[in-house]
Amino acid sequence: MTIKEELVNYRDGDVSCEGFFCYDASRTGPLPAVLISHDWSGRNEFAARKARRLAWHGYAAFALDMYGGGKQGKTTEENQALMGPFMADRATLAKRITAALTAVRGLPQVDAKRVAAMGFCFGGLCVLDLARSGADVRGVASFHGLLKPNGLETKPIKSKVLMMHGYDDPMAPPEEVLAIAKEFTAAGADWQMHAYGNTVHAFTNPAAANPSFGTVYKPEADRRSWHSLLGFLEEVLR
Amino acid sequence: MTIKEELVNYRDGDVSCEGFFCYDASRTGPLPAVLISHDWSGRNEFAARKARRLAWHGYAAFALDMYGGGKQGKTTEENQALMGPFMADRATLAKRITAALTAVRGLPQVDAKRVAAMGFCFGGLCVLDLARSGADVRGVASFHGLLKPNGLETKPIKSKVLMMHGYDDPMAPPEEVLAIAKEFTAAGADWQMHAYGNTVHAFTNPAAANPSFGTVYKPEADRRSWHSLLGFLEEVLR
Numbered sequence: 001m002t003i004k005e006e007l008v009n010y011r012d013g014d015v016s017c018e019g020f021f022c023y024d025a026s027r028t029g030p031l032p033a034v035l036i037s038h039d040w041s042g043r044n045e046f047a048a049r050k051a052r053r054l055a056w057h058g059y060a061a062f063a064l065d066m067y068g069g070g071k072q073g074k075t076t077e078e079n080q081a082l083m084g085p086f087m088a089d090r091a092t093l094a095k096r097i098t099a100a101l102t103a104v105r106g107l108p109q110v111d112a113k114r115v116a117a118m119g120f121c122f123g124g125l126c127v128l129d130l131a132r133s134g135a136d137v138r139g140v141a142s143f144h145g146l147l148k149p150n151g152l153e154t155k156p157i158k159s160k161v162l163m164m165h166g167y168d169d170p171m172a173p174p175e176e177v178l179a180i181a182k183e184f185t186a187a188g189a190d191w192q193m194h195a196y197g198n199t200v201h202a203f204t205n206p207a208a209a210n211p212s213f214g215t216v217y218k219p220e221a222d223r224r225s226w227h228s229l230l231g232f233l234e235e236v237l238r
Numbered sequence: 239m240t241i242k243e244e245l246v247n248y249r250d251g252d253v254s255c256e257g258f259f260c261y262d263a264s265r266t267g268p269l270p271a272v273l274i275s276h277d278w279s280g281r282n283e284f285a286a287r288k289a290r291r292l293a294w295h296g297y298a299a300f301a302l303d304m305y306g307g308g309k310q311g312k313t314t315e316e317n318q319a320l321m322g323p324f325m326a327d328r329a330t331l332a333k334r335i336t337a338a339l340t341a342v343r344g345l346p347q348v349d350a351k352r353v354a355a356m357g358f359c360f361g362g363l364c365v366l367d368l369a370r371s372g373a374d375v376r377g378v379a380s381f382h383g384l385l386k387p388n389g390l391e392t393k394p395i396k397s398k399v400l401m402m403h404g405y406d407d408p409m410a411p412p413e414e415v416l417a418i419a420k421e422f423t424a425a426g427a428d429w430q431m432h433a434y435g436n437t438v439h440a441f442t443n444p445a446a447a448n449p450s451f452g453t454v455y456k457p458e459a460d461r462r463s464w465h466s467l468l469g470f471l472e473e474v475l476r
Binding site: 161167168174178181184185188189190191192193194195196197198220223224227228231235 | 399405406412416419422423426427428429430431432433434435436458461462465466469473
């Protein structure tokens, strides 16, 4: 195994973005690829760690950059300021993540036909919006993603969808679960929802320890969702 | 690998039951065990096939007999007549499946401390009721199980619970999903629900092909739920 890591610049119009690319150079390519969409704090070490784990499993992993310039927030206020404009303009959000998809497809190590995407919290919403845009991507997997509808024109969803969800997540209550089930069924999606009881937001993040904010690490749900992810990637990319 | 199969008689009061027991005799025991609870048609070949697959994976698998004498229905009417009394008397149902748990614990090949249970359709309800009874079993897994509450006194649920569910199952509509999530959360259960979109009842059964009755085989959900089951058994029994 020869894990390589590099920063890759790509553009969305005027905005220069900086992805973190990681793959096993000892494997015969081109490799199936997985986009990793960061949480509201930006393309952070958490996303890079997931990329390394996926590289170990044989995927070309690309931690994308929604904010441009590899920007990261350090406080709740900074994170909110970075995420807010995208939540308010979901068309721009879809355009930004589509630029990452185009970028990863152009990398020489990547098999452009075998690409999936995954994301955490805000990043979960980003990959769900990628699916909602009708993107030709094999699968998208959301970890404690926000489920709110994008308010844009409905398109047929071509990618398989796996949502992994803390049932007590205050940022994605049961009525939004019911709504997205209805929306994705109507869009013809091959979708799954794995809901974990007694689990709130950010359950994959060991640093999450804020019950009053609704963000708490839950090792059982972290392990179970990773197991589900690997099965899903195996299904859609092999 | 030396897969052994045998019929095992056990009792629930006056009723003599006949389980199908299957395990790999070449493995060093005692083995972790999995009870398999049949659908409404009785302890059939479908349950036996699942037992053989689990034996291959290293579990002592016991396809239990809810109806006694290994009885099987051949028509919808016969199945309804066999299942009906248990649906009407959930305390008797719990007693009957508990007898199977006691029986499997007494088998010399079985590690009595490492037992889980799984079931299909009516059998899914049976294993959920086993968990609801407060049984000391490591985990229960339900495939397109009926979700209806048992109306009995609430007890703390000690076993981990995995429900695999067709989201369009007419026998377990969204309101029952919401209700069981609430019930199991209140009972302190470590529960998961894996819901599959565009999927109805009986999705694991290749013979199910009756859309108007709401029973249709779905190979994707069959494979995905089996993957989830194996991860779950690994988690609770190893």
